[in-house]
Amino acid sequence: MNKLCSMREAISASVKHGSSLVIDGFTHLICFAAGHEIIRQGIKGLTAIRLTPDLVYDQLIEAGAVRKLVFSWAGNPGVGSLHALRRRSEASSSERLELEEYSHFGLLSRLLAASAGLPFWPLSNYQGGDIARVNPSIKTVRCPYTGRELATVPALHPDVAIIHCQRADAEGNAQVWGLLGSQKEVAFAARKVVVVAEEIVPTELIREDPNRTLVPGIIVSHVVHEPWGCHPSFVQGFHDRDNDFYVKWEDISRQPETYRAWLEEFVYGVKDRQGYLSRLETGLLDKLRAKARVCAGVDYGY
Amino acid sequence: MATETLTGPTASERMAHRAAQELRDGDVTFVGIGLPNLACNLARATHAPRLFMIYESGAVGAIPERLPVSIGDPSLVTDSLAVVGQADIFQCMLQRGLIEVGFLGGAQVDRWGNINTTVIGDYANPRIRLPGSGGACEIAVHARRLLIVMRMSKRTFVETCDFVTSPGHRVNGRSRQELGMPGGGPTRIITDLGVLDFDTTGEAVLAEVYPGVTPEQVQQACGWSLRIAPTLRAAPEPDASVLRLLREKLDPKRLYL
Numbered sequence: 001m002n003k004l005c006s007m008r009e010a011i012s013a014s015v016k017h018g019s020s021l022v023i024d025g026f027t028h029l030i031c032f033a034a035g036h037e038i039i040r041q042g043i044k045g046l047t048a049i050r051l052t053p054d055l056v057y058d059q060l061i062e063a064g065a066v067r068k069l070v071f072s073w074a075g076n077p078g079v080g081s082l083h084a085l086r087r088r089s090e091a092s093s094s095e096r097l098e099l100e101e102y103s104h105f106g107l108l109s110r111l112l113a114a115s116a117g118l119p120f121w122p123l124s125n126y127q128g129g130d131i132a133r134v135n136p137s138i139k140t141v142r143c144p145y146t147g148r149e150l151a152t153v154p155a156l157h158p159d160v161a162i163i164h165c166q167r168a169d170a171e172g173n174a175q176v177w178g179l180l181g182s183q184k185e186v187a188f189a190a191r192k193v194v195v196v197a198e199e200i201v202p203t204e205l206i207r208e209d210p211n212r213t214l215v216p217g218i219i220v221s222h223v224v225h226e227p228w229g230c231h232p233s234f235v236q237g238f239h240d241r242d243n244d245f246y247v248k249w250e251d252i253s254r255q256p257e258t259y260r261a262w263l264e265e266f267v268y269g270v271k272d273r274q275g276y277l278s279r280l281e282t283g284l285l286d287k288l289r290a291k292a293r294v295c296a297g298v299d300y301g302y
Numbered sequence: 303m304a305t306e307t308l309t310g311p312t313a314s315e316r317m318a319h320r321a322a323q324e325l326r327d328g329d330v331t332f333v334g335i336g337l338p339n340l341a342c343n344l345a346r347a348t349h350a351p352r353l354f355m356i357y358e359s360g361a362v363g364a365i366p367e368r369l370p371v372s373i374g375d376p377s378l379v380t381d382s383l384a385v386v387g388q389a390d391i392f393q394c395m396l397q398r399g400l401i402e403v404g405f406l407g408g409a410q411v412d413r414w415g416n417i418n419t420t421v422i423g424d425y426a427n428p429r430i431r432l433p434g435s436g437g438a439c440e441i442a443v444h445a446r447r448l449l450i451v452m453r454m455s456k457r458t459f460v461e462t463c464d465f466v467t468s469p470g471h472r473v474n475g476r477s478r479q480e481l482g483m484p485g486g487g488p489t490r491i492i493t494d495l496g497v498l499d500f501d502t503t504g505e506a507v508l509a510e511v512y513p514g515v516t517p518e519q520v521q522q523a524c525g526w527s528l529r530i531a532p533t534l535r536a537a538p539e540p541d542a543s544v545l546r547l548l549r550e551k552l553d554p555k556r557l558y559l
Contacts, residue, residue, distance in 0.1 A: 026359050026388060027374025051388070052436070073436030078335055078372035081433075091427040101420070103435035104358065105392035112389055124397055125440050127481035128473030129416075129466045134425050149482065178379045179360045180387040236376050243371045293380060 002170045003223040007273065010194045010222035011037045018067075019159040020047035022190065023056060025233060026181030027077055027241070031164040031196050032056045033229035033273040039063040040267060049158050051104050051182060055232070055249055058082040059267070061097060062259055068098035070156070072107045079246050083253040101135060102153065108182055110156035115188030122150040161190035163215055164230055166237060167205075168197040172220025175212040178236025187215045196224045198238050209298070226273055228285065239288040311540050313453065313494035314559045315548055316512060318344055319540035321405070321451050321492050330354045331403040332396065332441055333364075335373045336558050337451050338405035343369075343552050344544070356395055358437045360385050369553055392437065396444045399484060404445030406438050407452045410463045413506050413526050415450060415470025415488035417442065418463040425465055435467045442468035444485045454493040454523040461526045471504025478504075495520045496537055498528075505529060510537040 005013075015021060015038055023031050035056035038046075048057055049070040054077060060066050062084035074082050088097040102110070105123055113121035122141060132138040132151065141152045163183050165174040172195045176183060187193045195215060200223070206213060232242035253259050270276050277285070311319070314337060321341035325331060327350040333342045343366075346353045355364045359374035363383030370378055379385050386394075395401060409432050410418040419438055423429035442448060452458055466473055471487045478487050491498040496511035507529045508520055517530050540548070553559045 027372050028359075028376070071434065073434050075433035077374065081431075086431050089428065089431045091423065091429055101434055103439040104388065104437040105397070105440045108389055108392060123440075124484065125443055127443065127469065127478075127483050128476055129439060129469045130420070130425070131435060131439060131467065177385075178376060179374055179385065181360070181374075182388050184387060185389055234376055236379055240376060241371065246371075290376075 003172055003220060004170050004200065005222055005224060007033055007037045007196070007224050007226055007229075008041075010224050011041055014160045014192050014194055014222060015043055015046075016159075017043055018045040019043075020049060021160045021162070022049045022158045022186050023162045024050060024181060024183050024186045025164060025230070026052055026179055028179040028181060028234055028236060029164040029176065029183065029230055030054065030056060030233035031162050031226075031229050032231060032233060033226050033276070034162045034194070034196060035060055036267045036273075036276065038065055039263070049156065051107050052077070053082065053085070055082070055246070058084045058253065059263065061085055061088060063263060063267070066097060068100065070100045070107070072102045072104045076246055076249060080250045084259065087256070100137070101131065102138070103131060106131070106138065106151075106153050108185065110153045111182060111185040111189040113153070113155035114157045115185045118155060120152045120154050122152050124150060126151040156189060158186070158190045160192045160194065161186045162194045162196060163187050164196045164235070165214070166197070166235060167199040167201045168195050168223055169201055169203040169206050169217065170223055171203065171217035172215070172223045173203065173206045173213050173217040174215040174220070175206060175209070176214040177212060180214065184214050187219060193220045194222045194224065195220050196226050196229050198227050198229075198235055200225045208300075211298075228277055229273055231277070231280070231288075237290055237293070239285070239290055242284070242288055308542050308545050311545060312559060315540055315545060316537070317451055317492055317494055318548060318559070319544055320497060320537055321449060322348065323538060324449055324490060324492075325350050325353055325403060328352045328354065329402045330356065330400055332356050332358065332401045332405070332445060334405045334407070335370065336407070339370060340548065340552055340558050341405070341451070344548060347547055347552070348544070356391070356401065358388065358391055360388055360391055362386060362395070369555070369557055371557065392440060396437075396440055399444065401441070401445045402447060404441040404448045406441060406448060406450055406468055408438070408467070410458055410460045411450060411452055411491065412460055412463050412470070414472040414504055415448070415491065415500060415506060416463050416466045416473060417450065417468040417470065418465045420465040420467045422464055438468045442470070442485070442487075443483050446486050448485065448488045450488050450491040452491065452493060454495050454520065456523060456525045459524045459526070471500060495523060499531070501529070507531050508534070510535040512537045513539060
């Protein structure tokens with residue numbers, strides 16, 4: 001079935017007021033285009049879930065789209081803080097965001113449980129520290145075989161997962177290479193999956209290299225073709241991270257006024273991703289475009 | 303060239319060099335960004351060419367050709383031995399017990415090597431919201447040896463952490479063994495003034511100082527009454543070749559130095 005549609009259609013069909021949502025990616029393949037479209041559509045009350053909420057989650061928070069954040073590490077990776085998050089989570093804040101906090105493996109285990117159709121997942125972690133003390137969802141169980149006490153976390157089924165990939169076919173069979181993050185677990189855990197791709201390719205090409213497929217089309221509801229949809233994040237083999245932007249963001253986001261002005265210009269002030277890209281500095285995309293490092297082919301013969 | 307005079311080591315260079323000394327050739331190491339990353343690459347360029355670097359973003363056996371700007375840099379993928387999902391990193395590498403050395407830093411550390419990267423102040427009403435655990439909590443639980451790398455001040459070396467994100471040798475009066483933690487816990491705290499070891503009870507003890515630093519100065523920068531080893535070792539200083547390597551090759555843009 002052909003599931004191709006625009007980002008606007010994919011977001012309005014899948015993300016509702018009050019949805020729980022993951023825009024996944026671990027520094028790599030973070031779909032900023034999807035976050036910006038959610039802001040433009042004025043969707044509110046979201047429970048935003050991700051191990052590493054970063055700039056696009058902070059932008060969703062600043063725009064007032066997020067009610068609750070479920071996370072394990074929140075920052076501007078390699079640079080500094082998320083300032084909208086800090087403004088809404090410190091004692092001085094008047095409009096506090098609800099936070100539910102894990103370690104990376106704790107939150108990942110919630111997604112593993114959901115993706116495996118199990119009610120919880122055991123892990124060897126959290127002994128004695130304060131994370132389990134402040135998060136009542138983290139409990140313990142005694143192993144029925146060894147008697148050992150293990151931490152447990154409950155399955156987490158996000159309403160929607162948005163997964164960016166290098167290439168997909170129109171049915172949503174999505175191929176990813178480079179850092180895989182938790183894209184697979186997030187996709188299998190979610191009730192609805194939107195795949196966003198740098199390239200839409202014929203199904204024959206997917207079938208030629210089936211080991212590369214991380215998310216099968218049978219769990220995908222919408223497919224969006226959005227090249228450069230991850231800027232300023234990176235896509236292995238397509239473009240590098242725009243690190244200058246991440247560094248500059250520290251200053252832009254520190255003051256609510258400059259933060260709002262940026263959102264006005266690059267999110268509210270444009271119609272879609274093409275509009276965003278056309279506002280970037282001339283020559284920037286060429287500068288970020290990846291140099292080729294093609295690996296040798298694989299023989300699938302038998 | 304050989305006659306060129308180099309400025310002396312900065313605090314960061316001292317710490318990166320001292321941390322590199324802790325790494326043995328072949329160690330399977332969980333690498334963090336910043337000084338740990340520099341320390342690992344310095345060790346690999348000098349005495350530990352077969353250091354096996356694993357990044358929590360999924361790169362296994364990485365040899366980054368540029369200094370990664372974050373823990374998830376694309377240069378970690380290129381030339382790695384394997385790239386796996388994060389579930390595999392945490393389950394099959396860390397929880398499975400494959401990691402010999404982990405590195406952590408934080409906003410606060412206490413005498414037992416507990417680390418706080420979550421909040422300053424009360425958890426429900428924090429004065430400062432920090433990034434949180436990430437993988438730090440599980441690295442502290444599982445790494446066979448944990449190295450803590452932090453600059454020393456009364457603000458960071460505290461009597462009691464406001465929040466224990468990553469457990470050290472004793473948490474709320476209980477030992478790692480009582481709590482059932484598989485990893486060995488912190489072995490050293492590498493600071494800009496000297497190095498703290500841990501005694502058999504799990505308490506940090508000042509064991510090394512850099513040239514020109516007195517134990518009194520270290521105590522001044524520590525928020526608890528610091529135990530001092532009967533004989534202090536001299537912390538090794540980076541020589542000119544190491545400084546050149548750090549400044550010209552490993553971090554030419556001075557991202558972390």
